Amino acid sequence: MSNSSSGTVEPNVLKRTLTLRHLIIYGMVTMAPLAPWQVYGMVAQNSFNMVPLVYVIGILLMFFTACSYAQMSKEFPNAGSIYTYVSKGINPHVGFVAGWTLLSDYILAPALLYLFAGIWMSGITPEIPSIVWSLFFLIFNTAINIRGIETNAKVNLVLFWLQIVSLIVFIGFAIKFTFVDGLGVAGFSLAPFYQAEHIDWNFIATAVSIVVLGFLGFDGISTLAEEAKDPKKTVGKASVLALVITGLIFLVQSYMAALVHPNYTDLDPDMAFFDIAKEVGGTAFYVIMIIVNVLAVGIAVTLNVQSSVSRILFAMSRDRVIPGASILGKIHPKFQTPVNAILFSSVVALIVSSTLSLETILLFINFGAVTSFMVLNLTVIYYFFVRKGERDGKSIMFYLLFPLIGFSVCAFVWTGFDIATYIAGFSWIAVGAIVGFIKSKGYKENSPTLKDM
Numbered sequence: 001m002s003n004s005s006s007g008t009v010e011p012n013v014l015k016r017t018l019t020l021r022h023l024i025i026y027g028m029v030t031m032a033p034l035a036p037w038q039v040y041g042m043v044a045q046n047s048f049n050m051v052p053l054v055y056v057i058g059i060l061l062m063f064f065t066a067c068s069y070a071q072m073s074k075e076f077p078n079a080g081s082i083y084t085y086v087s088k089g090i091n092p093h094v095g096f097v098a099g100w101t102l103l104s105d106y107i108l109a110p111a112l113l114y115l116f117a118g119i120w121m122s123g124i125t126p127e128i129p130s131i132v133w134s135l136f137f138l139i140f141n142t143a144i145n146i147r148g149i150e151t152n153a154k155v156n157l158v159l160f161w162l163q164i165v166s167l168i169v170f171i172g173f174a175i176k177f178t179f180v181d182g183l184g185v186a187g188f189s190l191a192p193f194y195q196a197e198h199i200d201w202n203f204i205a206t207a208v209s210i211v212v213l214g215f216l217g218f219d220g221i222s223t224l225a226e227e228a229k230d231p232k233k234t235v236g237k238a239s240v241l242a243l244v245i246t247g248l249i250f251l252v253q254s255y256m257a258a259l260v261h262p263n264y265t266d267l268d269p270d271m272a273f274f275d276i277a278k279e280v281g282g283t284a285f286y287v288i289m290i291i292v293n294v295l296a297v298g299i300a301v302t303l304n305v306q307s308s309v310s311r312i313l314f315a316m317s318r319d320r321v322i323p324g325a326s327i328l329g330k331i332h333p334k335f336q337t338p339v340n341a342i343l344f345s346s347v348v349a350l351i352v353s354s355t356l357s358l359e360t361i362l363l364f365i366n367f368g369a370v371t372s373f374m375v376l377n378l379t380v381i382y383y384f385f386v387r388k389g390e391r392d393g394k395s396i397m398f399y400l401l402f403p404l405i406g407f408s409v410c411a412f413v414w415t416g417f418d419i420a421t422y423i424a425g426f427s428w429i430a431v432g433a434i435v436g437f438i439k440s441k442g443y444k445e446n447s448p449t450l451k452d453m
Helices: 020-031 035-046 051-074 083-090 092-107 109-124 130-147 149-180 200-216 220-228 229-258 272-318 339-355 358-387 392-414 419-439
Strands: none
Touching: 020 035, 020 149, 020 220, 020 229, 020 272, 035 051, 035 200, 035 229, 035 272, 051 083, 051 200, 051 220, 051 358, 051 392, 051 419, 083 092, 083 220, 083 272, 083 358, 092 272, 092 358, 092 419, 109 200, 109 272, 109 339, 109 358, 130 149, 130 272, 130 339, 149 229, 149 272, 220 272, 220 419, 229 272, 272 339, 358 392, 358 419
């Protein structure tokens, strides 16, 4: 799909403007370069302060699922992410259920992020209720997303560099604290990477569970395939590069934090990294970093997640496989954005953030993301290795070995969910299966746009 050469706006066509750089930054911002600040205390206490090692494991393990995204995006450069890949790689009906499962992650994630941002801001301005801040961020992001992916990309760039500059300042303070002032561990240490007495199967299991959920976001790049200038070349490459670069940023900042504060047992699970920032940079820096994190989550990450879910809704609506397709599949005549899908996702975020608990939202998000990753990896194996019969040396590596490792990692995390997560996740899938059954008249009919598969 592309815009006509005359410059006129085609109906139901998204605007292709994004380059490889835009896509990489989009993925990095969605993962959030400052993400360790929100979970550092919990991760440190569960890993004996080997947080950098946890992120090394994360880069290595999620690399295989990122490669699966890369293979499918080259073959099917369309919006819709896993919904599109599974529909075209296996079967439209299986694809619908996979897309529906993915929605439980994407459609609820903005609500979770708005809640976090609102709670943090209310800590700085207690006279303003957290829900007011959440509503402010929601309205701001909705307006940006409606105006178009170019505006989104500009906001992404500003907030990306805000986070990077903040991290550079923190690392500067941490270097002075550790290597000049002789505080903390007073030098380099291998302890954050390796403590033989603590590395065992339980440690690996804990690390895997933490990192898989901590790296969610790079997959959002695939939803922008119809807005990328050369999606077959850029989407997959951006997915892998965004994952690796962001993982390395996670590693560096967590290593410096471990050098500054080696005694992980006295860390506050919720505010650990902020307290470390206060330790090296004082109270003013502490407050600044809280504000930067609020902007990163309340605007940067949530802006991109909302953008991604609107593209998934648009793709499923264009194929007329979900209720309200004729409305949700509309494109704004001026901005060429899925305006109704954006507004719908905003309304859902508002309702969910006002009614459900953080714990309940997390159940759906974790189940939806990991289950979708598992299906994606299996799709790569089935489509390329089985269906197309591509079985030379390179194909065995990329179409069998890599996705099999990716599937195994996600399956391991999946088996560790508690009973409440399974109940929430399978209930969501059951609803989707019923919707799909009705829309396809008993799973007998495909969407007109999918009948050629």
